[in-house]
Amino acid sequence: DQQVKQNSPSLSVQEGRISILNCDYTNSMFDYFLWYKKYPAEGPTFLISISSIKDKNEDGRFTVFLNKSAKHLSLHIVPSQPGDSAVYFCAASPFSSASKIIFGSGTRLSIRP
Amino acid sequence: DTAVSQTPKYLVTQMGNDKSIKCEQNLGHDTMYWYKQDSKKFLKIMFSYNNKELIINETVPNRFSPKSPDKAHLNLHINSLELGDSAVYFCASSQAITRAEFHEQYFGPGTRLTVT
Numbered sequence: 001d002q003q004v005k006q007n008s009p010s011l012s013v014q015e016g017r018i019s020i021l022n023c024d025y026t027n028s029m030f031d032y033f034l035w036y037k038k039y040p041a042e043g044p045t046f047l048i049s050i051s052s053i054k055d056k057n058e059d060g061r062f063t064v065f066l067n068k069s070a071k072h073l074s075l076h077i078v079p080s081q082p083g084d085s086a087v088y089f090c091a092a093s094p095f096s097s098a099s100k101i102i103f104g105s106g107t108r109l110s111i112r113p
Numbered sequence: 114d115t116a117v118s119q120t121p122k123y124l125v126t127q128m129g130n131d132k133s134i135k136c137e138q139n140l141g142h143d144t145m146y147w148y149k150q151d152s153k154k155f156l157k158i159m160f161s162y163n164n165k166e167l168i169i170n171e172t173v174p175n176r177f178s179p180k181s182p183d184k185a186h187l188n189l190h191i192n193s194l195e196l197g198d199s200a201v202y203f204c205a206s207s208q209a210i211t212r213a214e215f216h217e218q219y220f221g222p223g224t225r226l227t228v229t
């Protein structure tokens with residue numbers, strides 16, 4: 001039962017353009033959402049998060065949008081850079097278990113020159 | 114200086130064997146975790162320890178036993194290894210004082226376990 005879904009396994013974007021990575025969730029008990037980035041042969045690294053009381057959180061080139069009614073969140077990267085090529089994991093956490101994170105299957109982002 | 118380290122990086126072993134994966138963090142964090150990344154690339158939490166106390170224990174076979182000798186270490190011992198245990202296992206840690214800090218987890222590089 002996939003509670004966090006990333007339906008696009010891969011995405012290719014030209015350098016300098018906007019990258020948009022999408023994520024859907026099914027559990028209405030989730031109230032905290034995160035994005036992690038992973039390079040090959042390394043562990044995931046935390047990128048950005050958003051609480052359910054907000055609909056947008058911005059950190060430099062990265063912005064996460066949350067649409068609670070649609071149970072959808074997205075990560076925007078502007079402008080995309082070659083170093084952004086990695087696998088991006090969407091994740092969510094329920095209020096009842098703050099340290100428990102449910103991850104999606106990841107989207108591989110490739111930035112082409 | 115590696116923040117979260119795991120040993121070994123690769124582990125190849127036969128079915129039925131017992132093996133351990135070690136994890137150490139030098140960040141002074143209170144909470145440590147073990148995750149399993151399966152063949153479909155999902156990262157699933159297995160265990161979480163806070164100050165050496167087990168706080169999350171997902172539906173994991175009891176062949177898997179975590180051991181936390183101190184706050185900086187969380188080792189994973191696996192008995193009677195099976196083919197389905199083949200996966201990449203990640204250790205992680207977080208400060209876990211505020212909700213946000215719980216989620217800013219620092220991951221180790223992973224241990225690729227192959228059971229033949």
